Amino acid sequence: MYSKGFRPLAAVTIVTTAVAFALVFFYAPLDADQGFVQKIFYVHVPMAIVALCGFVAGGIMAIRHLRSGDRSWDMRSYVTIHMSIILGTGVLITGAIWAKAAWGHWWVWDEPVLVSFLVVFLLYCVYYPLRFSIEDPERQARYSSVFAIAAGAFVPINFVAVRLAESFTHPRVLSQTGGSLPGDMRLTFLVCILAMTLLFVTLWKLELTSKRASMQLKKLRARLEAA
Amino acid sequence: MIPAARAILRKDLTIEFRTKEAVPAMTLFTVTVYVLFHFGLDRDSLDGELASGVLWVTLLLAAVIGVTRLFAAEREQGGIDALLLAPVDRTALFLAKATALFLYLLALELVAVPTFGLLLLGPDLLSAFPELLVILLLADIGLAAVGALVSALAAETRARELIVPLLLLPLLVPLLIGAASATEPLLRGAQTPEDLGRFLALLAGYDAVFVLVSLAVFDFLLED
Numbered sequence: 001m002y003s004k005g006f007r008p009l010a011a012v013t014i015v016t017t018a019v020a021f022a023l024v025f026f027y028a029p030l031d032a033d034q035g036f037v038q039k040i041f042y043v044h045v046p047m048a049i050v051a052l053c054g055f056v057a058g059g060i061m062a063i064r065h066l067r068s069g070d071r072s073w074d075m076r077s078y079v080t081i082h083m084s085i086i087l088g089t090g091v092l093i094t095g096a097i098w099a100k101a102a103w104g105h106w107w108v109w110d111e112p113v114l115v116s117f118l119v120v121f122l123l124y125c126v127y128y129p130l131r132f133s134i135e136d137p138e139r140q141a142r143y144s145s146v147f148a149i150a151a152g153a154f155v156p157i158n159f160v161a162v163r164l165a166e167s168f169t170h171p172r173v174l175s176q177t178g179g180s181l182p183g184d185m186r187l188t189f190l191v192c193i194l195a196m197t198l199l200f201v202t203l204w205k206l207e208l209t210s211k212r213a214s215m216q217l218k219k220l221r222a223r224l225e226a227a
Numbered sequence: 228m229i230p231a232a233r234a235i236l237r238k239d240l241t242i243e244f245r246t247k248e249a250v251p252a253m254t255l256f257t258v259t260v261y262v263l264f265h266f267g268l269d270r271d272s273l274d275g276e277l278a279s280g281v282l283w284v285t286l287l288l289a290a291v292i293g294v295t296r297l298f299a300a301e302r303e304q305g306g307i308d309a310l311l312l313a314p315v316d317r318t319a320l321f322l323a324k325a326t327a328l329f330l331y332l333l334a335l336e337l338v339a340v341p342t343f344g345l346l347l348l349g350p351d352l353l354s355a356f357p358e359l360l361v362i363l364l365l366a367d368i369g370l371a372a373v374g375a376l377v378s379a380l381a382a383e384t385r386a387r388e389l390i391v392p393l394l395l396l397p398l399l400v401p402l403l404i405g406a407a408s409a410t411e412p413l414l415r416g417a418q419t420p421e422d423l424g425r426f427l428a429l430l431a432g433y434d435a436v437f438v439l440v441s442l443a444v445f446d447f448l449l450e451d
Contacts, residue, residue, distance in 0.1 A: 119400045129393065
């Protein structure tokens, strides 16, 4: 039932995630001015990166769907966006926790990455009402793909625009996630990104399998009723 | 393609001239929102950031009305089938609808911007020209492209009055950033508007991307 290579992938994901957490708690040094709370960085930032890549990947899969007319690509695009929205919820929650701990506020408007992410998240939330208010399955796939492409193109523009708006008043001297991480922190961070990517792919495959299974079930039911 | 687009545009403009549905509604809406802002902010005159924000948010909300009504005549009277049966490119339909929306927005701004200057703006509106004109034109191009795309996307959904604002407003955030930030120094009465070029470039880039994306994907909408 599972696609080929799912079990090894799941095993690798579990091991990598465990290693990532071990590195976060036992290897990476405590941040000098933020202390323990800075550890949330290793969950928050990889989640944000993977979610954003997922949004863009959903757009690319949608292009493949429209080009080939193969609806399985629409299903892939849908599941990718679905998983990215779930991660996106996590990003906003961990971001708020981090902001509260580090700056004393649950939300800060002068953090352009967080603000851009909120806008992107709000846009992608409309994917569900749009998709599920179209009944004809073929049309549903087509319209959802058009949305996924337009929204995928929107992601980078939005980041540029929000950054422009912020740097207007707050010039950013040092970026929080920039390349200025010390070596052991960077290694931990990279392993965390890898773990989050693997987790995303594993969950994506699982969700895709379940979607396909329920579609097949629906088809069989329809045939049973027709017989 | 161009003759077909022109024919559809002419039809839309004729309908708008006869029914007077979209533009007067949008205009009335903006003036009402100015009144709401007057009481909501409890201010008699605005300038700078507040003025530019109020002006642009009002214009974008008014644009939502125009976008919702963009395919209304076709849907309610069933003309959409005839349009789709006609052996013309969907691109012609996109060009016609986007141009119609662009012209509606220009007509709206012709009234809404001077009214804003009259009712709420502190500094003299004339000093903001001609820069404001360029900002309005660039913003209208982006609004027209995104608006035509969104109205076509929502046209086939069950809850289109719901989908249009939800879809359109987040998509317009970069446009709002560019337009409002570019307008802000002009409404402060600043002699040399700083950063104008940067935000105009942002608006132009936004326009280019969304015109191209809309042209590329429009063929897949409204096809049956």
